[in-house]
Amino acid sequence: MELQTGREALVRVAVATLWTSPEAVRPVDGPALSAGADISAWISGLDTDQQVGDCVLSQLLLGERVLVSELRPDGWARVVAVEQPAAKLDPRGYPGWLPADQLTPVDPTVAGDPLVVDATVTGLRAAPHGPVVVPGVVVGTRLVPAGPARDGWQPVHVPGQATPLWLPDSDLALPSTEPPSAEQVLAVAQRLLDVAYVWGGLSAYGIDCSGLVHLAWRRFGVLLPRDADDQAVATTPLPLGAERPGDLYFFARPGRGIHHIGIVTAAPGGEQRRMLHACYRRRRVIEEALPAERTATLVGAHRV
Incomplete structure (x- = not known):
């Protein structure tokens, strides 16, 4: 089977990066563009400015x-990530580009209720206790x-x-089978404390x-939108002071849209x-405690 425009495909690497365009990638992005997509090596090679480059979407x-919406002769595919809602960009999902060799056609013979990876990072092996074939699964x-x-040990289709x-x-x-609790x-x-900040990043x-925010709820099968402003629209506003751990704080500068989001970790006491x-x-x-x-x-607290 081959990839076809207008058809769905599946990501075949542990973590694939969605780019603004093929021309936007930098020399430092090589590890993320390979057929194996070595995300650990890619991020470890970024300096602090490159971590926030605007070439990465998700x-x-x-x-x-x-x-798949387009396949280029140079090996790039334009796609819509249908499991990452992004209403303001495309009602079908988050649009962007990635190397076509990081995708594979859907196998119609593989069906069933999926299991979810709960380990922060794991590797898929050729056999129980065998060599790792696909590292970096998050x-x-x-x-x-x-x-x-x-x-x-559990065998899985990959x-x-x-x-x-x-x-x-x-x-x-x-x-x-039930909505997760905010504590869950x-x-x-919290398991992602100290993970590097990478603009567009969505992994451990x-x-x-x-x-x-998207990844923490996704672990439990709740697909929130990918971007903070869309997440605000998809969640329920609360009066400030009524928030509790697991709720969300949203931030915006005067006269501008939401630019940041965080997960509440403590019930507010006074102004803290x-x-x-x-x-x-x-x-x-x-x-952290919110600095001044x-x-x-801070423009609001919301609940999923």
């Missing part, structure tokens, strides 16, 4: 669905079982792989503020508020 996880990835578990791969049962969770979602986000290697967020200024995920300059731009 990232996609192994097995994520995209709609929390929130969904994979279809390929049979019953064996001795604490897009682009001819045979099932394996990972420990302990790295997986069943899909949520916050616990996932590098992440941005709205990506942190705390949040977990991917911080552009500090270039990493931190938990952040409080000055």
Whole structure:
């Protein structure tokens, strides 16, 4: 099977990066563009300015669905990430570009309720305790079982792989049948403390503020929009002072749209508020009391 325009495809690498255009990539982006998409090596090679370059739009996880809208002869595909709502950009999902060899056609014979990766980072192996075939698989990835578990290991279908791969049962969770509690979602986000801030990042290697929120809820099957302003529209406003851990803070400068989001980590006491967020200024995920300059731009609290 080959990729076709107008058809859906699946991401075949642990983490694929969605770019503004093929011409926007930089020499430093090479590891993220390879057929194996070595995101760890890519992020470790970025300096603090390159971490916030505007050439990256988002990232996609192994097995994520995209709609292919164009295939270029030079090996690039324009796609719509249908599992990342982005109403202001495209009603179908988040649009952008990625190397076509990081995609594979949908296999219609693979069906079933997926399991979700709960480990922050894991690797898919050729056999139980065997060599790693696909490293760097991150929390929130969904994979279809390929049979019953064996001795604490689960076989899964992996897009682009001819045979099932394996990972420990302990790295997986069943899909949520009930909405997650705010505490459960916050616990996932807290596991990403100190992860590097990367504009457009959506993984345990590098992440941005709205990506942190999207990924934490995605772990439980809740697909929030990808960007902070859309996340505000998709959630329920609260009176300031009524927020609790797991709710969301939104920030905007006077007369401008929402530019930042964080996850509430403590019920407010007096003027003291705390949040977990991917911080552009500090270039990493931190938990902190809101400094004065952040409080000055706080425009609301919302609940998912």
